Amino acid sequence: MAEDKLRLEIPVLLPAAAEACERCVQQLAEVLASRPGVAEAHVQGREDAVLCVHFDPAQISASQVRALAVQQGARLASASGHANFRLSQPLHARAARTLADDLRGRPGVLHADVGVTGAVLVEFDPAKVEPVALEAYLLERAAALGQSNAEAARRKSSAKEGEHGGHEHKPGEGREHKHGGPFGERTELVFAGLSAVVLLIGWLASFRLEGAIPLAFYLLAYGFGGYFTLREALENLRKRRFEIDTLMLVAAAGAAALGEWAEGALLLVLFSLGHALEHYAMGRARKAIEALAELAPERASRKRGDTFEDVPVEALEIGDIVMVRPNERLPADGVVVVGESSVNQAPVTGESMPVDKRAAGHDIAFETADAAQKVFAGTINGVGALEVRVARLSGESTLARVVTMVAEAEAQRSPTQRFTDKFERIFVPAVLLGVFALMFAWVVVDEPFSVSFYRAMAVLVAASPCALAISVPSAVLSGVARAGRGGVLVKGGGPLENLGRLQALAFDKTGTLTEGRPRVTDVVPAVGVDEARLLETAAAVEGLSDHPLAAAVVTAATERLPGPPGRAEAVESITGQGVRGRFGGEDVFIGKLKLFETVPGAPVPEQVRSEVERLSSSGRTVMVVRSGETYLGVIGLQDTPREGAAEVIAALRRLGVKRMIMLSGDNQGVADAIAAKLGLTDARGGLMPEDKVAFIKALREQAGGVAMVGDGVNDAPAMANATVGIAMGAAGSDVALETADVALMADDLRRLPFAVSLSRQTSAIIKQNLLVSLGMVAFLIPATIFGLKIGAAVVFHEGSTLLVVFNALRLLGHRDKP
Template sequence: MSDRIQLDLPILLPDVPDAKDACVERLTTSLQGHAGIDRAHVAPAENGTADRLCVHYDPETISLSRIRQMAKSLGSEITDQYGHLVWGVEGISHPRRARTIAKRLRRIEGVVEAEASASERIRVEFVRSAVSEQAIRETLRSMGVRVRGDVIDVRDVGAGGHHHEEENHDHDHDHGGMFGEQTELIFAILSGLCVVTGFGVSFVGAVPGWVAVSVYGVGYFFGGYYTVREAVDALRVGEFEVDFLMLVAAVGAAVLGKWLEGAFLLFLFSLGHALEHYAMGRARQAIESLAELAPDTALIRRNGEEVEVPVEKLAVGDTVLVKPGARIPADGIVVEGESAVDQSPVTGESVPVDKTPVDDPGAAMEAPDTLGATHRVYAGTINGNGAIDVRVTAPSDETTISRVVQMVTEAEADKSPTERFTDRFERIFVPSVLGLVVLLLFAWVPLDETFADSFYRAMAVLVAASPCALAIATPSAVLSGVARAGQSGVLVKGGGPLEQLGRLGAVAFDKTGTLTEGEPRVTDVWPYDDTSEADLLRAAVVVERLSDHPLAEAVVQYGEEHLDDTGAAASDLESVTGQGVKATVDGEPVYVGKDDLFDEKGDLRVPGPPLPEPIREQVESLESEGRTTMIVQKGERYLGVIGLSDAPREEAAAMVERLRDLGIRRMIMISGDNQRVVDAVAAQLGIDEARGDLLPDDKVTAVQQLREEEDVAMVGDGVNDAPAMANASVGIAMGAAGSDVALETADVALMADKLDPLPFAVGLSRRTRRVIRQNLWLALGMVAILVPATIFGLQIGPAVVLHEGSTLLVVGNALRLLGYEA
């Protein structure tokens, strides 16, 4: 079923003049290419309203929050009509209860989407004009669910939205029951004690029989307390859950006078629930531990004095003093001192990264995102042996680590495809079990047995067929996988991308900055005819000074190092994406670009003779060696060719081999660079296919074509590659630490600016998928064995032991993912 959301275009793209602008088409194309989005189009203005972007999407596949992230990464903001809450809560002990709570929330008028998870996270998207945050809290409270003392994230969705944390200072509220978070486990243990006591009392001849029954009755209370609550919640939203089946079986046992078996059933069921809750808590704590990496206080220098302040009080521009061996309290830039910093808690890098101060702190603060890794530090990382001074670039709630925790928290509430399938399966399976049980209640008619025997058999089948292990099989594995990835500097946004990674048949890489270092340098200056090297270089430098392209920066840097005088300033810059630039120097036009620019299809209409054959041969020669080339023409005279090289990353070739070992069949490089250059780099790295001369729109088309053939990931830097990444089965951004765009864009973000974590992420995903399959086979296999066994006479006691044992085995299998090593 497809939902629809309409968004104000002027708010989405405030700088766009009208709906015909190319940016609007880029936004709709990128959104429409993503899994779960059926259609994205512009609805024309009506009755004085603005143009609106209309998105038709499947909430079973993609959440509204993910659409919001994608729109933001593409340079737009979703209107503030929609509120967005992500809360840590208490009182969700199991995926079944999480499903019930989410369904109840979705019934509130004005709630667009609601997801809950057994990791005790709730995400709600709502229309502000229709429902308030307080009303959502009240609904949760009525179900015995309370928002934790700290709200993990309460954010406005839209332009001008604010990200803040809300402190709740009411410490007297119920933390899960009279014994706090351990109430469920303590109740299960008390139920078990009652079972043992009642069993022992029944052997004492002098004690009346009603005493043992009374003790069993107390065991019913403690064992069934949480089960009754969850069953009632499920019935209120019109669902029959496993808890209801267990209650029916326990009540049926009591009706037959089998108080011991009924109490034993509730004891093991409640104990299994409590242990599942504990196990899921372990996986959750692995994620929450990331939030505790940053220290609580920071030593800062203000007005010439050193003062210790809470990290929440740090302001952008403060100078933090970091001592040797101390944890860095904030994201920032190094302004004094040198050291090596262990960044593994954030980026997963195993080797400390050398840090040196920036040359101009003032200029660096204006654009910290553009600085290299040697100047930037992140909250939660560990300083080495040198003392450093760090200028703060982000408040405590906007640091890289806090954003990672926030996004992983959101991801926990997103369900994977397998989890959604098992949810649908359960909704059909549980009523089917009830139908089978009703039939078995009348087995005494054809089998010539007592009604009590048929009733007992029906209750045993009810226990055997309850899909407890099935309900926990996928969420426990997904949560463990997401937590393990986060510990190694890989941000996976939910179970969907985690499972999708494991199904990949192909990986497409952007070339520049992904497979290569992204720092091109001039290697060849080849003047043509009677032009000198200095004249050629000078003409290129004055034009490229007006451009912010990485190749332009490399030419300017080389020229400043090799020329005494770089010449007069240029003006009137014009550019054509993927071809080159034109500017005016000393009254003459100067053209710098690829050979396409100088052919007839050149969009800048370069005057003069066609490209001379010697220049064309030189270009081909340089490109065959992996060089990127720039041809320079002044007026109608060709000055020559400049060759640049962007070296492949050291780890790139080994990464390609590791991916191939993991079963990735095709690796494709896509680039706007010349085809010969792309072919040369691909040959160096062992890439299967190389596609060059691609404009940004061509990259999107290439990824769409690949996706039609098989599941494909797109790996890029999350900035220029956003549309292509959005159209891939999985978008993977590298170097996401400190980059808001990269964090928002991708389904999977590699925090380090390295390719090494990519095989780890793919391997973890494939292991997670194997664990999920193992868990599903175990869960369904146990049901397949126990149902016929109980029909043919297996007692309730052994059935309960095997049933709950399989559930705990499934959880234990999932927790193995927390120790995964590539």
């Protein structure tokens, strides 16, 4: 069967929030794949990548496939809405899982994910439930789960337009705060401390007193230590779920039944203390993420005529002029129109050195302004005053979008986290069955029932996978937070884990490894042709092209010719080959040698061909110019490597990346010359865009995964097919910000080793945490079976939980320089 392929942009087919939903994207692919004539439909890359449809043109046309995709995308968009919520406090991993299950059980809710930092993503049927109803339910459930300040905020929705379509609630707006106890958000920690104090008093009293007095203190320890655990366990039991809290309470009750009040109280003291410290640690990771949102100022000085007025940043509109005084934070993304200064962009891009800014013309758009003319909200002005024309509303600034994407990433589960969740769901019921069987060990072994029962309770404590539940999310959140602080946006645990495991990196050449601003190095006219005619003809045609090579030719002609070059007519691009136009009454072709193998006309003379080979072998990009039937000669150009590119490649090699390949549309000689200069392991030249995609697919299969580094625009198809797509300069590019799995906010390749090293350390810490959590369970279960006491088991159990959390928090201090 003859087969064609069609690539469709998912953001065009689905609204913004639905485009970020893995279920919606996958459902769209499945619907298309089920249609007659469609052989396969699959997603290339992550959720915001492209949809590739393989179809038989004999049965269905490309236009029909496109229309079908648009129709099905619209159907999915109308069938489901998407909303993001934010709880005011982080949740424990088990509470987050409980809340996600509760949401999925609500009428009209199609899917829900809840992150431990309080980020909630919900896909719902707008015909059955409204976002405000979901918000109200979240408030109620958050309070039941012990949220100390349980308001939620809906930040983005793709529900149908209507009464609530664009409404937003901010934390605490129009509603009372509900507190988790008399000491506010510290109640759980205070209760754990009081439990420890009364347990200590009871234990000391037991040396001199017997009976009711020590028992009263133990009962108080049970009350303070078990309050939050009991509340969560009862809620889980009401939902017919057995979670870790339930196991702890059963074990504490079992110890009390055997008269081991001190051991039962110690269990609840340490469990509640670990619970509270875990809550505190996850709060630290969340605060590191939320610090991004606090970078932008709340007020701005807006120009009105000759005066300035102080207004909230939310009141700024596109086109407003704002004054930014020395050492103030920029209130919005925009273009400098008056003044010069240096701006510290580290809060957004991670660049260590301030960037010089200068005024642009009033008609320069933000998208076309260069890096020295555009500024970003949240960055810090230097010593000079600036007037900035606002280019984006406050909610649409680069900083705001990064904060939103990071919040969405919090609720995304990494592959390892999905595995541990599944493991827990099987493991906890298995533990309960095993403990139940151990309680009847006295039937087989000659021992009292009380001994068998005590051993069963000890095993119950030992087998509770508390450390496992928190081991992965704590590491992922700390890694995402540290990356954001370093000017790197990582869209969830999946890319963070995957990048840390990859051994192969592919780079686009132009604009990634090189400056992307080539210059003319050689002008070689053919026999009987003078240099002026060659340059003028080439510049006349290239002057109407937007290709970077064209600009270099025009610049060289302007510098070398006595007057400005003329202008050609009917100029059109020949994709991947060159350009054609009409100048001086003749058709002009400019491009690679292979172009002249496909267009009609005289063959390439041997002298021209030998010059092409000579220049190509020295690393030049070569253009052949033909006017009518006359070959005018060749022009050689060379792009310069980015500053520090060789050092970046060396740093990546030290980090353990074994293969680094450059992909280029230039000829193989040019690619090899630049690759050798930078220290790359391989280079592939002469590639068309589809060739890059095919190479990435092959390398992904061969190497078990590959990361593709580019600018996120021309490289989008190749990045979408890579295991991890990495875009540079995302702060100035909406497309790059949306396309990439990992976005380097600065247009600086030197941020890449930091991103890779952070991912490497995150992967290492996840492995360490899994080893500690599973290893402790594997050690404690046989140890308690063979006589280890409940008290000792509790110390080991809670110690491992705190160890994995604080091990994960080490990522917040990851060094910027690998």
